[in-house]
Amino acid sequence: MAVSPSSSAQQARQALADRLAELCRDAGLNGIELAARCGWHPSKSSRIMNAKTPPSADDIRAWCHACGAEGQTADLIASLRAVEGMWVEWRRMERAGLRRAQEARLPLYERTRRFRSYSSWLVPGLIQTPGYTEAVLRAVQRRRVPIDDVADAVAVRMDRQRVLYEGQRRFAFLVEESVLRNGHGDEDTQAEQLERLRLLADGELPHVSLGVVPSRLGRSRMPVEGFWIYDKAQVNVELVSGYLTLTQPSEVGAYADTFASLADMAAYGENARRLITTAINSLG
Known part of the structure; x- marks a missing residue:
């Protein structure tokens, strides 16, 4: 996902990151535990939750599976596509x-x-x-x-x-x-x-x-x-x-x-x- 100087794009990326962080907390997990369930490096989940690294669609699928929130996968991927579309x-x-x-x-x-x-x-x-x-x-x-x-x-x-x-x-x-x-x-x-x-x-x-x-x-x-x-x-x-x-x-x-x-x-x-x-x- 290309980074633009627009606050609209930045706020949209942060909103998506906040939603993923909320799923993690609701599942009773911390970032390290979630990364372990997804098979990632321990720092990856932290970078995603802090909007420093944009997730991919596969990352969101793995995240929702790890949190037992598969029902939210489609909506979160749609949000990801909307964020990506702000700067092309x-x-x-x-x-x-x-x-x-x-x-x-x-x-x-x-x-x-x-x-x-x-x-x-x-x-x-x-x-x-x-x-x-x-x-x-x-x-x-x-x-x-x-x-x-x-x-x-x-x-x-x-x-x-x-x-x-x-x-x-x-x-x-x-x-x-x-x-x-x-x-x-x-x-x-x-x-x-x-x-x-x-x-x-x-x-x-x-x-x-x-x-x-x-x-x-x-x-x-x-x-x-x-x-x-x-x-x-x-x-x-x-x-x-x-x-x-x-x-x-x-x-x-x-x-x-x-x-x-x-x-x-x-x-x-x-x-x-x-x-x-x-x-x-x-x-x-």
């Missing part, structure tokens, strides 16, 4: 190809009613054009994915955009002005994507807000890592090494506050349109 390295998420990584997010999108997305380096996936998506995913595939299923992954992402038009959903997108000149794809690809953004800035979809945070001196808030907020329940952050899921209310709140601060700095409507038009004209 890209190489693990994408080892079966990019298509499956795109498909995995669809249930979250379908159950969300309010989306907030901030990006400092590319156009958010829900408002990308097919050509832009192909350029982005092709760059990812060349860098770290041995399987070439880019065409399928593009099709999945385009299909996922149907949530923009279904149900009573609201969307707020924020992009840094630098995103308008990030160089993904060729000139035609960039022009098509920027025209898509210009239409959104003009109010093409009334339930979709697009803000552009201008590049200027004296900003009150510097650019941060890109993130998505789903309702008030979850934040996903895309980092260089992996994909972080946050559900701790304090952390979700911190990202919501950051989004609000950046939104106050953004240009909308005609002002955003001017920034996008300038970027289009700069293509030559």
Whole structure:
């Protein structure tokens, strides 16, 4: 289980460790006795109970058997899987190809009613054009994915955009002005994507807000890592090494506050349109 700096992930790991420690106590065992029943080194049970070493599914099965609590095995393994899913390295998420990584997010999108997305380096996936998506995913595939299923992954992402038009959903997108000149794809690809953004800035979809945070001196808030907020329940952050899921209310709140601060700095409507038009004209 990869370790992330997120307090959400840390607290979830500790909660699982506490449940295992409670089983041990309820069985009248100490850590050394439990380790002996499982055939482990004496220190292993202590490391698991103190959340220093994450258990495997087999460790949990052995633990529950030693404590006479086999009925709790399935629930504890489910908790383990949830903890593991809070921090996922890209190489693990994408080892079966990019298509499956795109498909995995669809249930979250379908159950969300309010989306907030901030990006400092590319156009958010829900408002990308097919050509832009192909350029982005092709760059990812060349860098770290041995399987070439880019065409399928593009099709999945385009299909996922149907949530923009279904149900009573609201969307707020924020992009840094630098995103308008990030160089993904060729000139035609960039022009098509920027025209898509210009239409959104003009109010093409009334339930979709697009803000552009201008590049200027004296900003009150510097650019941060890109993130998505789903309702008030979850934040996903895309980092260089992996994909972080946050559900701790304090952390979700911190990202919501950051989004609000950046939104106050953004240009909308005609002002955003001017920034996008300038970027289009700069293509030559």
